Amino acid sequence: MNVLVIGKNGQLAYEMLKSAPQNLNCVAVGRSELDISDLDEVNHAFTKYKPNVVINTAAYTAVDKAESDQEAAYAVNELGAANLAKICKEHGVRLLHVSTDFVFDGNQTTPYQTDDAVNPLGVYGASKLAGDQAVQRILPSSVIVRTAWVYSEHGNNFVKTMLRLMAEKPQLGIVYDQVGTPTWAAGLAKWLWAVVAKPEVSGMFHWTDAGVASWYDFAVAIQELAIQKGLLDKAIPIRPIPASAYPTPAKRPSFSVIDKTTAETASGLLAVHWRTQLSSMLDDLKKQY
Ligand SMILES: NC(=O)c1ccc[n+]([C@@H]2O[C@H](COP(=O)([O-])OP(=O)(O)OC[C@H]3O[C@@H](n4cnc5c(N)ncnc54)[C@H](OP(=O)(O)O)[C@@H]3O)[C@@H](O)[C@H]2O)c1
Numbered sequence: 559m560n561v562l563v564i565g566k567n568g569q570l571a572y573e574m575l576k577s578a579p580q581n582l583n584c585v586a587v588g589r590s591e592l593d594i595s596d597l598d599e600v601n602h603a604f605t606k607y608k609p610n611v612v613i614n615t616a617a618y619t620a621v622d623k624a625e626s627d628q629e630a631a632y633a634v635n636e637l638g639a640a641n642l643a644k645i646c647k648e649h650g651v652r653l654l655h656v657s658t659d660f661v662f663d664g665n666q667t668t669p670y671q672t673d674d675a676v677n678p679l680g681v682y683g684a685s686k687l688a689g690d691q692a693v694q695r696i697l698p699s700s701v702i703v704r705t706a707w708v709y710s711e712h713g714n715n716f717v718k719t720m721l722r723l724m725a726e727k728p729q730l731g732i733v734y735d736q737v738g739t740p741t742w743a744a745g746l747a748k749w750l751w752a753v754v755a756k757p758e759v760s761g762m763f764h765w766t767d768a769g770v771a772s773w774y775d776f777a778v779a780i781q782e783l784a785i786q787k788g789l790l791d792k793a794i795p796i797r798p799i800p801a802s803a804y805p806t807p808a809k810r811p812s813f814s815v816i817d818k819t820t821a822e823t824a825s826g827l828l829a830v831h832w833r834t835q836l837s838s839m840l841d842d843l844k845k846q847y
Pocket of ligand 1: 564565566567568569570571588589590592593594595614615616617618619633634638656657658659686704705706707708709713
């Protein structure tokens with residue numbers, strides 16, 4: 559089976575490649591080889607790689623920049639996703655597409671189900687939602703998985719930013735009133751590979767690690783575990799601050815915990831607690847030092 563992973567230089571694609579099953583012929587392409595917003599390039603890539611399955615991890619993910627760069631965000635997140643769905647349909651190729659918790663407004667206090675009402679607060683979430691809707695409309699047999707708070711040893715993310723700031727700063731203030739679930743990209747990659755092996759699975763799913771945390775809780779755990787593992791020398795004070803004290807161009811949902819039940823049933827996997835996953839990621843990161 560030929561699997562084409564799109565978005566090669568991103569966090570999730572890195573973990574997908576690291577954990578790709580040996581029995582699959584897995585090829586990854588980055589933006590320089592395939593710009594998904596260009597339909598001709600998508601067509602050409604399908605002719606060249608002859609995929610049976612396409613996994614789209616590519617996206618415009620700069621949440622704050624998207625507010626002033628709307629056209630670019632939609633070109634990748636809506637048009638790019640639609641292009642892939644269109645060509646997958648023409649070639650009879652299965653599509654697995656990745657989306658976000660930012661399609662929700664965060665006004666709920668219980669985990670979001672896959673069919674709960676969407677209402678993105680910013681351009682990034684709105685452009686991803688437009689992409690999901692295009693994929694569902696063009697190729698209803700696709701798999702779409704919404705995830706949240708993704709990090710990996712590769713790329714830029716909250717964990718690596720915290721480790722840098724904790725080494726540099728005398729103290730930190732971290733937002734306590736935005737709650738979600740951190741997700742190690744390796745865990746999501748494992749879920750995606752499990753679903754690749756189940757051709758009967760289609761539809762919308764939610765996947766994160768297990769549990770709930772605020773950014774503040776997450777930062778405290780990063781510091782604790784990083785000290786235990788020798789990635790940081792000393793603890794600095796971490797203060798909980800409200801999101802209002804850390805204004806950003808894009809508004810973010812205050813509650814974006816998503817319910818994984820149907821994704822667990824479909825894949826046969828149980829989500830692992832985010833703190834356990836964080837510990838594993840820090841072990842991997844330590845090997846790079
Ligand atoms: N990161 C999170 O916290 C988070 C949360 C929820 C959902 N998600 C979703 O999870 C998925 C994977 O996220 P990630 O964290 O792995 O993202 P990432 O690290 O930002 O990687 C995204 C990749 O997409 C590539 N890309 C951008 N525009 C492209 C285009 N026109 N054609 C082809 N490739 C293009 C980028 O290429 P360059 O390297 O050249 O820029 C980048 O390598 C995305 O769908 C994202 O929306 C992420």
